Amino acid sequence: MIKLADCFFTSQISEMKNWSLIFFILLSYAGLAQTDSVIVQNDSVAIPIPMKNGIVFYEKSYTLPPHLNKEELYNKAYEWYTRTFRHTEENIQVADKKAGKLVGTATFKVITSQAGNYYWLRPVIAITIEDGGYSFQAYNYYEKPVEKGITNDYSKIEYRWWDYRQGKPWSKEDKRLFEGLNRTTLHLMAALENEMNK
Structure with a gap:
């Protein structure tokens, strides 16, 4: 037993x-x-891409010396915009000097591979000017990949950004795309700030 x-x-x-x-x-x-x-x-x-209400949204307000009036600031912002982006006249939706508003669609390129693949990014750039200061906003980003054998239309960047953050990138080039989006947008903000401070 x-x-x-x-x-x-x-x-x-x-x-x-x-x-x-x-x-x-x-x-x-x-x-x-x-x-x-x-x-x-x-x-x-x-990659510190800011979001607001579910969309990629960069914004910053700047205070400038009070001796700069609204009209001077508007002229500086308009000159910067037209020098920075191609086909400006057809892409500006609002150019109101009296209200101090400049809104347009910008286009810039982000190279994502040594093979020459790149993306066109197309955000809305909105600049609001007041006496002694202004605000910058970039939002409604669209992306369009340009690769051999691929022809895509523009699509909202948030779809791709959402999947990337969930660990499901659409392409091995997504990290470079988002780094380029962030770097270029911050560069645009700094370039406008330099122009406005002249």
């Missing part, structure tokens, strides 16, 4: 070892899966 109990106890221990082994194997796979998703999320978090 003792031998029968020993056999029963030994088989239970053996079965527990098997289940423990299976549990730890599954746990290690789950850990690897989580590590990969954390890396992807950290990768997208490293």
Whole structure:
């Protein structure tokens, strides 16, 4: 009778070892899966693209010396806009000197590979001018990939950005695309600030 109990106890221990082994194997796979998703999320978090109401939205207000009046600031902003972006006349939706508003669609290129692939990015740029200051906004970004064998129309960047942040990039070039979007937009903001401070 003792031998029968020993056999029963030994088989239970053996079965527990098997289940423990299976549990730890599954746990290690789950850990690897989580590590990969954390890396992807950290990768997208490293690109500080601001969002507002679910869309990519850059904005900043600037205070300038009070001796600069609204008309002077508007003229500087308009000159900067027309020098910076091609086909300005057809892309400006609002050019109201009296109200101090300049709104247009800008287009810029972000190169994403050494093979020459690139994206056209098309945001709305809105500049609002007041005596002694102005605000800059860039929003409603659209992207259009230009690669050999691919012909796409413009689509909202938020679709691609959402998937990238979820660890599901559309292309291996997405990181360069979003870094380029952020870098170029910040460069545009700095260039306008330099122009307005002259």
